[in-house]
Amino acid sequence: MDIEELRSRVQAELPRLRSDLEDLVRIESVSADPARAAEVQRSAEAVAALFRGEGFEDTAIVSAREDGGAPAVIARKPAPEGRPTVLLYAHHDVQPENDHAEWTSPPFEPTERDGRLFARGSADDKAGIVAHLAAVRALGDDLGVGVTVFVEGEEEVGSDTLPDLLREHADTLRADVIVIADSGNWDIGVPALTTSLRGLVRVDVTVRTLTHAVHSGMWGGLVPDALMALVRLLASLHDDAGDVAVAGLHSGPAADVEYPADRLRAESGANPGVELIGTGSAVERLWTRPALTVTGVDAPRVDGASNTLTPVARAKISLRVAPGDTTANALACLRRHLETHVPWGAELAVDLVDTGEATRIDATGPAYDAARRAFTEAWDGTAPVDMGVGGSIPFIAEFLESFPEASVLVTGVEDPDTRAHGIDEGLHLAEFERVCLAETRLLDLLAGG
Template sequence: MTSTVQSSPLSDRVDAVLPKVLADLAALVSIPSVSSSPAHESDVRRSAEASASLLESAGLSAEVVAVGGHPSVIAHRAGPAGAPTVLLYAHHDVQPAGDPARWDSPPFEATYRGDRLVGRGAADDKAGLAVHLAAVLAHGNTLPVSVTVLVDGEEEIGSPTLADLITTHRDRLAAEVIVIADSVNWAVGVPALTISLRGVLELVVEVRTLDHPLHSGAWGGAVPDALMTLIATLASLHNPDGSVAVGGLVGGSGATVDYDLERFRADAGLLDDVTPIGTGALTDRLWNQPSITVTGLDAPAVDGAAGMLSAIARAKISIRLAPGDDPEHAEAALLDHLRFHLPFGAHLTVTRGASAHPANVTAPHDVRTAALQALQLAWNGTAPVEIGCGGTLPLIHLFHEAFPEAAILVTGVEDPDTRAHGPNESLHLKDFRNACLAEAHLLRLLAHLSGCGQLGGTEAT
């Protein structure tokens, strides 16, 4: 590829619509659409309505829909007669901002900082919606395919009502190709197509040893307290090298690319002398092996803590499941492990939270080739990388079950320094521009494949 790719008519049209699309994205970031918080229920609806309005302004007919949960948006615009339908997915809900003091600017105020746009949802995944808007707008009145857009309002809580929404609106959502703009690129300046994702299982583990707290001086040394017992149980989940110690969980290898260790350390922000955990290639640890993380702990706070033995302690753990595993199998393995390693005869209660299946996503050869070509065109000749993703997209399993003949493509709007779910989440502006151009190219290429009779089914599992 040569630099002339960047000055193609389609590239020029993307550049022309980009200022408005970025302004619209900034407006969406200002809406704190935190789906996990009842206090933000009205904000999630406001975000859905704003998303629908933006899609309407791009020439799609849009409707805010819900089937018992937070509102989503379905929009559609017909292409030429006989053209295939492409379903473009993104989500408008976001993670909580956490401690505002850890942000360098207000989390729900889009802020330009160098070559990045900072704010909660600026990348994950209101940028996905913005990519879809830019791709449609760049084609003007000559959209080469029919386009349906689904903007989920519950992805950050596991899309609990998405299956019902797909069932209710199945005819409106049916498509030959599904494009999910909610993954990560390999590096800034290097695009990626995601071909596998880990699943997730969340559990709340509660340990009880007493029917009431006790004075630590009077009873300590003979009575097991719940917090110490919980900590010992959680410590059993990992081997000394940090790899997962739970028997029965599926794990594998086979990643075709590896992570340079120094780049990995820089991307992750590892402190000096802190070593990676686990064994095998770094990419296998991130994509093809399970992980277990303690994401929350209910225990007395350090400030104001009394000298007492705790009667009850709780932890929330998140298990990322390797491709080939499933939540039910993993839950059974975790329960067996916890019960075996729980000391002192303590009482254990485990409550299951959100879960989602892992996925291998392999589109038919011609569709995959079109996606890779679109990425390479948009990144001015830089070859894209096919990667796995350690994160989870619950919807892939749902889409595959509902539309087994549809080809599924997972594209990226993030990069390793996006810091999704954390403070100072940000979007790399040049890569965002390229993602918009890549999707515009993809719509054109898919129309050509349809004309050649080369659109086929998916191998997503």
Template sequence: MADVPADLQAAVDAVLPDARRDLDGLVRIPSIWADPAHREDTRRSADAVATLAREAGAASVSVLSAEGGAPAVVAHWPAPEGQPTVMLYAHHDVQPTGGDELWTSAPFEPTERDGRLYGRGAADDKAGVMTHLATLRAYDGRPPVGVTLFVEGEEESGSPTLSALLAEHHDDLAADVIVIADAGNPAVDVPALTTSLRGLTNIVVEVSMLERAVHSGVYGGPAGDALTALCRLLATLHDDKGSVAVPGLVRGSSEVPGMSEEQFRGDAGVLECVDLLGTGSVEERIAQQPAIAVLGIDAPAVEGAANILVHRARAMISVRLAPGDSTESAFEAVREHLARNAPWGVGLEVSLHASGEPFALSPEGSVYDLAREALSAAFGSETVEMGMGGTIPFIAEFARTFPGATVLVTGVGDPASRWHGIDESLHLAMFRRCVLAETLLLRSLAR
């Protein structure tokens, strides 16, 4: 296993203090594009990233958006003669907090505890933004290859206008290699290249039983309530072991060794008395099998509930799709399952709310070899290839738009980062390793 050259280590260590300061500044901006109340904050976040790109020596910087879309930042460091161009992707928008009062420290006030930086976006994905910028600073704004920095502003909303943005600015974004810093590593000292991601289909299910709500004592018994019917219907989505029970969904397998059940329990916070769902290895259940969860139910609150039969109820379910499946066929499979299992002849409406295709990469070729070497040298341990249970729909979009480019999916998170959750955090020592790896990769890619 090769070492990172001493000059690169010194250059990275020299820029890390300012990178950390600027990461703190980005975390302080509540760039929740999905919330209309924070649209201006997201624009402010894009402007902040654009300023940082200029300070890092970019020859040109633009803040772009497709019609109705969030602001994205595109910056260029032109390629020296004969050298390839590398796109460095990250996103500056973040998830809602899930309740500020639930956080140990304020979600938009970056706070360091025990070697981790806590704050919304600290890991997902403002650390990715600053990994790219710190790498460019380590080269004093003169990287050995061409670089296009592309920082999106609506990834957490499903990138709805990304296709239009890529089409409109295709030539400006074209690259030989695309590095997407939006995944994770299995441990803070074990680097990974993510080679597969599950897809996502969010479905709204609505059942109706009565024309209107009626008295539960006068009519209850012969007349049922829609909320009970909905609960019975949702219960058919899993078997007794917790495996998804919808026929027609793709199920894969994996020979990649994954984490133990004990480690998974700790990382996920599963209560000691609760069984893990499904069968197969943890790796297979996370990355190669479908999963279904109920995200929310429209129903009367317990406090103040009246003695009436609810006439209509609906739920949002999230279906994660294994690589090899498609959102179209998965939606049809779920819709048919719900229709077959709807109890008591209830009225049923099933509609698609949002979707993102699953994706798999073939980690072969010289670029992947160089990436493995760079990651292993920076982390001091062998690089692993892993599937990811989450969904990043835009990766397939990049692959379709730039079919000649090699796509590398890396990340600055670990299982304790709690992406999208309460007390999201970044392991600061791992952040340094990620910057080292990317700095070394750019040098390795120079012909």
């Protein structure tokens, strides 16, 4: 079908799509908050109703276990004879909104300002749901592929029961192409296909030097306190350039993409005088090399601290694992480093919190050719960037493992200023229209073989 015909169809649907998105955003589907479990259920029911209204007669709300697992939605339209089936993934749960006073407008009341729609979930990931809906509506009776919609309800809390769902509903979810709408684009006006994501290893590190606190004047200078030992241990994790100093971790090359320093600073929020750490290109440091962050420390508070040697101190370490590495190797390397570098014979405990595998996608083949053409046409001749993501979306590895024969395309609605998970999350409405058009064109091209 002609791209301009599809553009006209998408534009005709935009007012209703915008209304549907706003209705979804008003549902406070915060999966991390047990008090709002009913809202997560209501969100699933709203999503199911939307696709049921488009003729998806085989629509169900499912969970992996009776005693746990947030509700997910599965909706199906069978493929015409000889045509492929496409699985469209998104998630309907959202992150906590935190302090309402910090938001410019109420977090669950969608508000447009300067071409963006602000609200929790406006981009991550209720816009992903509506992008799938847009493609189905725009094609209407011309939908020439089978479509299975899978909208998860616990992505923001780690997708703990997703492997069970994929196993239990494998026959229903099996597809030739999987489109995962939970990533983003390189910039406003520049689309992207996400082809790699870093993995994650999180550990709690505990250092003990004393059986109990003692007077710092009586024993300071002889017995090391735990906080001193912990600080030295944490400092050993990076070299002077800021590269991760843990031996045995994998690094790899990244796509040849320019990331200007001024844009990087603006998007990261780095203070003007702060030096950027690490070596190699910016995108290598962000996408294909390990990164290590201390995300929390347990130690006595400054206010009210006594003159004593601290007997025990704790830190949480978040290690981002480069594509091509495994969490098993990364955890082993990190443990070995900590055990080797803990100073002064301090007692050390390393407790695993959680892991998520890194992902590297083979972005070749007919489905990717179709996606690149669809994106280029939707963005008026601008070809998509093959983009890495420094963060982790572990469930993508679950799809790759569960459906190894499928082509997995990772797309999304976000842009560098979306602020997903943060205050004033917002959806760029003009980019959202292009996303809807690109997915519509992709399904149209897949229908043609």
